Amino acid sequence: MTPSSATTEGPSWADQAQAWGTLAAVLVALxxxxxxxxxxxxxxxxxxxxxxxxxxxxxxxRGQADRELEEERRRTAGEMLRQHHLRVLMEVSEQYARSCAMSNMPQGNEANERLRVLVRLLPDGQAVLIKRRLGLELTALENSRLGDIGQRHGETIPPDPPTGWVHEELRENAEEIITRPALPE
Known part of the structure; x- marks a missing residue:
């Protein structure tokens, strides 16, 4: 074979195999x-x-945790409000006793004024007999409760109701504060 004849024959089998192998490798890599x-x-x-x-x-x-936290805050606030109302009711009871004891003394007016302030801190419908005794304006709920108390005792409620009635009402108020939900649902 002469050098000129090798160029006309084309690539050798090894060259073709190497070219096909390179092409296959490129295709596999691709x-x-x-x-x-x-x-x-x-x-x-x-x-x-x-x-x-x-x-x-x-x-x-996070939303669930926020809701649970809000519910806990609500319960805590409700319990704090309930405790506050009970403390005020106890103060009203004590101040009422002072007011009755001092009714014929000069300090009686001061005791009544303190009582006026305290009963206004209670929820609507609480201590209605004391509010009536002090001449405070009553709400519709309080007038209704006043009627219920009168019916229960079978008589008209005097302007200065008997002390036993007042203590009975304050006891009922305390039970109501303890048993009802502190905050509406």
């Missing part, structure tokens, strides 16, 4: 690259979905 890209996109999509799901779960948990 396919691997495409698969890698596709898998990476899928992984990123799944990771994004998982991250979003975790964020949503944290938002739900």
């Amino acid at each position: 396919a691997a690259l495409i698969v890698t890209i596709v898998l990476a996109k899928q992984d990123r999509g799944r990771a994004q979905e998982q991250l979003e799901a975790e964020r949503e779960e944290r938002r739900r948990e």
